[in-house]
Amino acid sequence: MAPLLQVENLRIELTTRDGVAPVIDDLSFTLNAGETLSFVGESGCGKSMTALALMGLLPEKIGRVASGKISFDNEDLTQASPARLREIRGNDISMIFQEPMTSLNPVFTIGEQIAEVLRAHQGLSRAAAWAKAVELLDAVRIPNPKGRASDYPFQMSGGQRQRAMIAMALACEPKILIADEPTTALDVTVQAQIFDLLSDLRRQTGAAIILITHDMGAVAEMAERMIVMYAGRKAEFGPVDQIINHPRHPYTKGLISCVPHIVSDMTEERPDLVEVPGIVPSLKDFGQDRCLFASRCTYVTDKCRASRPEERLFSDGQIADCWHAEDL
């Protein structure tokens, strides 16, 4: 079966004061129907940019797709007209944003905002769209959906707002749902509810989910495959369980071990956390012909500083972009 979405050698450039920087540098991946794919990395690594590129929402005049292809259902989205992209957005690909408070319109009720999507994309009448909006609120388990549909965003709790966002994103039954850090602003118990909801909805509608996050725990729980991004490049790609058990890229390794996890065999002793020293390089250092992680890496050798690592392929499609991947 052909993949639902295929991204090939995508390069996205941002124009900054220091010149043109490749925020996404030669990224390729595929997404199959009904699958959850996760993007992981620190802030400033290009996770959200990838999502915006898929939606055709790159910042105007600043960002552009420099080369590469995004094929969705055999259609290249990088060549699509703005009108066509408008059709695709919401209908076929939709997105849940990080901050439900700032991404909902404060002066319209939740019901109106969901109904607007339906009227714009599916040409429903006002009444029909409202009825569907209530139905959707029910589907995302908001209690008393009829009454809550006429609530404004400020009258809802953080978890409910995020549910309303999900309802809006699912209104036209998209084939791909992009969730950009959907739970970072929420409490853990609410996060668990949202994850549960997303998994259920995926099962019911068969939509593929792209989950953008920095939480390895969330990835392990939700996704089948993951892409670790670093400084605009793919660091590692492959099945989630396999990568967590045996990361082949030092950055992946660092990301997993630098977070204190709740483990099953807890002991009195608490060793120091493994640090990944330093921070993500700034945009002007992106795109150089060397390993961009080298300055923070403990396995670094001269080769890493001299040239960009090539892809190394391991079993089950695990790919790591590191000169020392075999030794890890």
Place this chain on the structure above:
Amino acid sequence: MSKTLLDVDGLTVRFEVKRGGGWGKKSYLYAVDDISFEVKQGETLSIVGESGSGKTTAALAVARLVSAHSGTVMLDDDNVLEKQGEDLRQTRQKVQFIFQDPYSSLNPRKRADSIVREPLDNLSEKSEDEKTSIVAELFEAVGLRPEQMKLFPHQFSGGQRQRIGIARALATQPELIICDEPVSALDVAVQAQILNLLRKLQRDYNLTYLFISHDLGVVQHMSDAIAVMYMGKIVEHADRINLFTSPRHPYTQALLSAVPTVDRTQRAKQKRILIPGDPPDPINLPKGCRFANRCPIAEARCSQTEPELKQFDQGHKVACHLV
């Protein structure tokens, strides 16, 4: 056994609210409602809970940054809440605060060294030379370079700013440091650096931390004892191993089961306990247990009488009728 440094008893913080009173009657929101806990010298007590549970308010009250309604906060057998004027200023030297957001908690118009120096200027009577050498020492202790002293906050990264915040908290050699979500605004890799630094400083200076966080992974790593708060009340209080391996309160169990984990055996073992709905309205609190409306095992009496925090074995305290 080390001595008890901080002993909080029956602490209550309430805020006046506009709605709900009627006829000129005042109505109050009890953000922190009659909580008691103690922290031993050189140890870390974490207060965990969801947003709105009152954990930050409790910490602010201990530091005298909001005023408490009733209760006592004993620091070294001295009631902090009764201090006034010069006495209070002296006490402030002993309790310092590390704030959540390193971007808004540093004055953008001051240079790094004068930010770190500020508590010394305000609270101590040290000479200028002494202050300068203390600041230099602190910069080294938190891993900043001496040439960075004259920079402004915007020239630092998030992790470095949090290091400045930590240096500032250490300046007066406090006995108790309150860390209010010190890493939640930072990237995961930087988080590890700051957590390691906090633990190193604790070892080196024998510091006592009151650690506020909602991230249970971080709490597990940092604390010796943990108090779980829900709607202004402590519902469970235990040492680290006990709380994480055998949580007893249904809220704690739900909270722990909600944390996503990379450990596959842990994931298979833990069955996610979903707690539906939202917390009750903090102004019109229900009569019985505050968790009763979301609790998976609630009985009739739970919505009638409020459970007290009862002591079980090994200092494990739980507020639930059904334990």
